[in-house]
Amino acid sequence: METLLYLIVFVVGLIVGSFLNCVIYRMEKGESFLSGRSYCPHCRHKLGFLDLIPVVSFLFLSGKCRYCRERISLQYPLVELLTGFIFLLIFYFQFSLVQFFFLLAISALLIIVFVYDLKHYLIPDKVVYSAIVLTFIYLIFSTFRLDHLWSALALAGFFLAIVLISREKWMGMGDVKLGFLMGLLLGWPDVIAALFLAVFIGAIIGIGLIIMGKKGMKSEVPFGPFLVTGTFIALFWADELINWYFNFFGYL
Ligand SMILES: [Zn+2]
Known part of the structure; x- marks a missing residue:
């Protein structure tokens, strides 16, 4: 069965x-x-x-x-x-029934973001906004935790600063909206796990592409697919990752 x-x-x-x-x-x-x-x-x-x-x-x-x-x-x-x-x-992972269906819908939207950004270097507004609205509704009808809201604002603000400083060279406004979604979805401290994973996986793949000669040091690589990957991993394994991190590196 x-x-x-x-x-x-x-x-x-x-x-x-x-x-x-x-x-x-x-x-x-x-x-x-x-x-x-x-x-x-x-x-x-x-x-x-x-x-x-x-x-x-x-x-x-x-x-x-x-x-x-x-x-x-x-x-x-x-x-x-x-x-x-x-x-x-x-x-x-045996989420509750409501959570199960919510996560199915959110992951479908995240997969679209992943593929679209990978192919076109563009995160479609319609998709991210739908995911944000859906997450808001879910949070309101489940247990609304404030840390989700300020995680969203913190990550979006952080990405916005990078966009402004780099004049959209390192990141685009699509990443800012995706950052907001990540924070809202994951809350604290899972959002940090997702961000670190995204940067870590992005760095490894970026270095791999440079070594294989597929990309130069200056060529653009979309960050959205890494953010989505980090979000998925954090969604399933954030607690394990955070525990592992603190056991490994201590509480420095
Ligand atoms: Zn044909």
Whole structure:
């Protein structure tokens, strides 16, 4: 029974991931999310049921469109798997039912931010604002803790200072709004764990890209994907991380 539930949650995650790909594509094209069937971006052939099964269709068609044989972006199966995996984690950590559904919705929005910023160096306002409003509503109807509000203001303020000092070279206004969301969602001190993780992972990947010659020292790397990654890790493991940190380094 337990295994079956995990399987269902994972499959729902794959399906939601497939929907997120569609939302991302339509945001890129400026189309409405709700109207019309999915089609191949290359030949615009309408996709049938067999083309739309998450991950399975991609493997079955060996990553090519059935109609024009053009390559399908790896983004499609990766986002589906990522969403499935994150839904599994949310289920595994046994949040309350309300929290469970809230986190599913928030993680869907965060995954859009992750992919969109990675591809376009842009954090879509609509998505971040939706997530902020949703989090506010959730906090009001659960236990509103003030530390969430001032964590939001603190991180957004900190990012805003970086934006102003660097004249938007190191960070953009999208990161400021995302910072507000992170603080509101995570509260204190989890938000600090998320920020440190984002900087740490960003530094490692940045150095890796420079070593591999993919990016120069001065080239832009979007920070949003790292912030989202840090947020997800903090959402699940902030307590462990903070305990580990203090056990390891003491209370210096
Ligand atoms: Zn096609």
